[in-house]
Amino acid sequence: MPIIIRTAFNNQEWSGHCQQADRDRRLFQCKNDVVKTGYKINKKGVCQATCWESTLCEKYWWQSAVGEFSDRAEGKAYFVYRDTDSTLVLWGRSTITERDGSFIYFKKFKPLDEHKKIKGITYKELESIGVPSWGAGTFRYINEKTASVLDAIIKEGSYYFDDPAEPFSDIEGRRNLKKHLKLERSSRLVKEFKASLSNYKCEVCKFDFGEKYGQLGYGFIEAHHNKPLASLKRQTVTTINDLSAVCSNCHRMLHRSNPPIGIKELAQLIEENS
Incomplete structure (x- = not known):
């Protein structure tokens, strides 16, 4: 099954230690220890953490902190991070090549261009397209139908979600x-x-x-x-x-x-x- 992974934000496109980490509000989860990345800033404002986010788009692997990946993990992988307004940003997509216990490996990939990242997605909106309810944990297994919807969202560069307060029966x-x-x-x-x-x-x-x-x-x-x-x-x-x-x-x-x-x-x- 495809998977969707919730990462921490990385301001070096997931290819290096975060710069100006003491001033970047998007790193609030690291600063507040919501995400256990080993957040530590040197005098130049560079984060010294050895987190997976700093090498994800260089080494192309991810480690689950909550258990091993099952045999179900195969096919495509989608990456999101939590923004400062508590919505999610869909920032990347790749294909699973191997799994080994709590480690999972991907084909080489780059983050989506900034203007193609899908911003402002809520958890309820993800649930509306088939992503299981998301509480604890860093990833969810999804079916092929949900994966195809995510592919369409990335292709179009946006997605239509109803105004949750607005009734419409026609x-x-x-x-x-x-x-x-x-x-x-x-x-x-x-x-x-x-x-x-x-x-x-x-x-x-x-x-x-x-x-x-x-x-x-x-x-x-x-x-x-x-x-x-x-x-x-x-x-x-x-x-x-x-x-x-x-x-x-x-x-x-x-x-x-x-x-x-x-x-x-x-x-x-x-x-x-x-």
Whole structure:
């Protein structure tokens, strides 16, 4: 069976010790000892850890810290890392060549080009395409159908995921719209939108996950599509100007009525009931 592996981030394209490791926020899992990499920084800011991430795209092997790989591990391997907003980035793909206990070896491969890495993927979205629920552990076995979906995601450079709060029951309409919405409703669009924000406060209630939960919540916010899916015409193009930053509670409330109410209307309801 193919596998998907969750690595730590490496800012040298998984081919060397991380540079400026004391300033790179993407290394938060190493700094906080979430991932046991032996994180240690010298005076030049270079990480001295002897982690697998620093040689993965040079030696092309991986070691499981939680047990041996079974005979099921064969075929393709996909690599993701956890981003600062707790979503996942699909950054690489290779083919398994050998397994030896807790070690697994791959064909030579390079990380995907930066603009081709698939960012902003949630665990629920992975589950929706067949990846088993992910709690502890660094890898999951997946079936060939799920592997083919991941291949398609990499080929297209993005993937269409439904707005989890938005109901849509017209199957034929979904089929007709899905193709042209794939890029417009993609994780990449949401990622670009979040990168454009000056802060991560909810536009409705002003809640800030970072202020409430610290490092865990920093950078987390949901993107609300102001144009409901069912109202979009075939030639409609969704841009970051059509998105609003909202917290999880407000996002659900926006979609509680049909059609969804607007940002200003929900803010007014909060004010009236405070």
